[in-house]
Amino acid sequence: MLAKKGGQSPILFCGNGGGKGLSAPACEAALGDMDFGGKLVDRKIIHIDMDAFYASVEERDNPTLKGKPVIVGGQPEKRGVVATANYVARKFGVHSAMPTVTALRHCPQAILITPRMDVYRSVSEEIMGILRRYAQAVEPLSLDEAYLDVSGSSLCSGSATQIARAIKADIAKTTRLTASAGVSYNKFLAKTASGMNKPDGLTVIPPTEGASFVQQLPIGKFYGIGKATEAKMRQLGVITGADLLKFSARELTFYFGSIGSWYAMLARGEDPREVVISRERKSQGCEMTFAQDVTDRDFMLKVLYEQVHATILKLEKKQLCAKSMTIKIKYDNFKQITRTKSFSEPLNLTAALEQVEILFDKADNHGKAVRLLGVTLSHIQKQSDAKQPELWRED
């Protein structure tokens, strides 16, 4: 049985909570052993995403918070931002990355909690451990989300939907937290599905429904389409996936560059990306929002030096090194710029300190007041893989 939602294409809503349509037999049958003949629809991918993760951990550990608006984030007087808010606080318009001061204006009665990263990290390890019991291919994306490829699994008679349900139950039992799951035949659709019925949702987009689902999807909900691209799409008259489908890959490449061919695939409900078992970190960095805006160049350089130092140390601890550096500067008007430079050899500390100054001066701040500074090192590789000219010279 297919549940229709708001006149959209039929998708299976198998939520355990929130009073959303529950259709267990349909869920079980959803991805069964259906054969749709196409090479891109024969995989079974699950995306798991914890609900209001940090805030849920806080509520779990302090039952007096139950039913109250909870914000996990930095202090307003230090110009902290919201890491997350529970669903009660979200009703007031509070969301991740919002300055805490704004969040508290929206919801003055909210209880503000400073993040306890160690606790979230250890809960995350517990969750990833559970996921690895259900699939060999588990790809964590952050502390609270991961993809699983369960194609060919013998668990739950091979039903990806049943596996997702079992995972949710296991997570709930072990951690007393809820997760939402999305089940489909590729990453893009599985991830979109997991966000559709939060919290405690289980949403399945079977192969028969992928194309029609994508057609009704608002363009802003497409994976990787941010606010700026969405605005550009709108200028082209693209409001939904159906509109996007009218453009060829070549046309989309003309308008958006090489990423255009990716949009063309998404419009067709296709996403060939594999679930990658061990995902290597692509970048490492840190940033800092100042309690008060700063204009002093020496002070800012000192902060950047410390950030570079800390970042290089973190990489070295893992025997990694990096070949690109990016600095981020956010001004008092919230305008943000980045400057990046790549190098042929991995950066050591001395080179990195020199380069951060060059990048900072390239930004040409002209005494503007700065609210945030950050450094990211990317193009990361293992130190042992870094080319050592004297050892690797090719004669």
Ligand code: DCP
């Ligand atoms: N996070 C953060 N800063 C952000 C976004 C997220 O620190 N800008 C942290 C806090 C979140 C966690 O990462 O709890 C997971 O991020 P999600 O985007 O999955 O958000 P939540 O799990 O909080 O809520 P949802 O139920 O929407 O998944």
Ligand code: MG
């Ligand atoms: Mg989450």
